[in-house]
Amino acid sequence: MIDGLPGRESVATDMADGLRGRESAYDRQRLIPGWDQDRLAAATVVVAGVGAVGNEIAKNLALAGVGRLILCDPDAVSVTNLSRTVLFTPGDLHGPKAEVAAESLRRLVPTLQVEPRIAPLISGVGLGELADAALVIGAVDTIRARMQLLGRCALVGAALVDSGTQPWGGEVRFRPPDQPDEPCYACTLTEHQRSHSDLPWSCFEPRDTGPEPASIAAAALVGAWTTTAALEFLMGRPPAWRLLSIELTGRTSPVQISRNPSCPYHHPWTDHPSPLASSADTTVAELLTEFAPEDEPETWTDFPLPLFCRVCGLYPQLADRPDRDHVQLCARCGALLRSVTSVRLRDAGSDIRLRELGVAPEEILPVRGAQGERRCVRLSRG
Ligand SMILES: [Zn+2]
Ligand SMILES: [Zn+2]
Structure with missing residues (x-):
């Protein structure tokens, strides 16, 4: 058997x-x-x-x-x-x-x-x-x-x-x-x-x-x-x-292949990422409590910010997270609303969870310090 x-x-x-x-x-x-x-x-x-x-x-x-x-x-x-x-x-x-x-x-x-x-x-x-x-x-x-x-x-x-x-x-x-x-x-x-x-x-x-x-x-x-x-x-x-x-x-x-000196894919991240308590299921507000005020944690792909009318200043749908290809007109003045994107986590809504911004489980995120220095942090498994 x-x-x-x-x-x-x-x-x-x-x-x-x-x-x-x-x-x-x-x-x-x-x-x-x-x-x-x-x-x-x-x-x-x-x-x-x-x-x-x-x-x-x-x-x-x-x-x-x-x-x-x-x-x-x-x-x-x-x-x-x-x-x-x-x-x-x-x-x-x-x-x-x-x-x-x-x-x-x-x-x-x-x-x-x-x-x-x-x-x-x-x-x-x-x-x-x-x-x-x-x-x-x-x-x-x-x-x-x-x-x-x-x-x-x-x-x-x-x-x-x-x-x-x-x-x-x-x-x-x-x-x-x-x-x-x-x-x-x-x-x-x-x-x-x-x-x-x-x-x-x-x-x-x-x-x-x-x-x-x-x-x-x-x-x-x-x-x-x-x-x-x-x-x-x-x-x-x-x-x-x-x-x-x-x-x-x-x-x-x-097939024999050789290293192309101009190829950009040969620079491993030598830093050891510092572990965070936050996971991809954590909200932006909770994540930010793990950083100093001058730290700028970023995502790898940009995420859309709420639509905003630059002509009349109206936030028509503050709660919405618009699709980046979606075109909308301002309900008050009729101007074209353009969606704006960011990789800066401080720009994201504080109640949004990281995975909703496209952040992967156990992601290692880049962080920019006050003097522009770079380090990286690793999300927990959650
Ligand atoms: Zn290569
Ligand atoms: Zn408007």
Whole structure:
């Protein structure tokens, strides 16, 4: 008889079962030379992006026995996902990808600890969480998202295995932890490409030929290579390559890349962040009690401030936090109201919780002192 697939807590039970002669789900893979089930069970892995490749990777890591997964994706399941995603069914249409995937994984591996984050990476997973994770995996599909993930991993020295697909293949990149001089994804982009950041990564020229071609074959292949690199890294054998080029024609090979001296993604945060009692669920007013009056704590992304009419001075909807793209006219004088944004936490309403401003759990926030000096603080888990 085959027992259920164990997760972090049940590895001991799993092993005890083995000693008692009962079969366990992991018995076969334990026979692989160098396999270390306990290291996998103890690991937390962040998966950024739960589309086609993210589905494959999350499924593979859960089945292999990784103990805890944090899945981050802001999007909802669409009908075109269904040809490439093992964790989504037609009944899941329009549901949040991260949550639907987490639910499917719990059915697949009941003992897995899985936390869905329905948010863009910058609001979904804090720098503290990236720093503490055993590994971060990228399965996002735009240059901007890949560079943002790389930038955040580089800041805290996190290990990153980053994937990208093309119609007939793709690539996997490995960024080792705490080695800022290693060549990275952005080293292989030109300055123009780095600034031109919202195009699909596989084609740097703008085009309007409709949706990107994609199939389960490329997603499964790239997902399998990404999983292989991740498992090897988690079991103490980091890949020797930094870029693996994968072709569905049958050839997969490491590609030599070199450090670009002008690449900006090589400056880790050397400061040790001071821990705060506040968490992402704390209000701005409570957070500010942890700072001296001259300290300026900031967020990583700007947040909208209440609308204000510069012509007549009316605050039409002081309570509202307007959408930054939303255009409104002043109810009193008819002037165009422009939404203003800020990263200065002292500008935010005092009763607003940090997560409502887009601040991620266990985020590390920059703080500017009176003389312009910089330090950083880390939010608690809450
Ligand atoms: Zn670089
Ligand atoms: Zn007005």
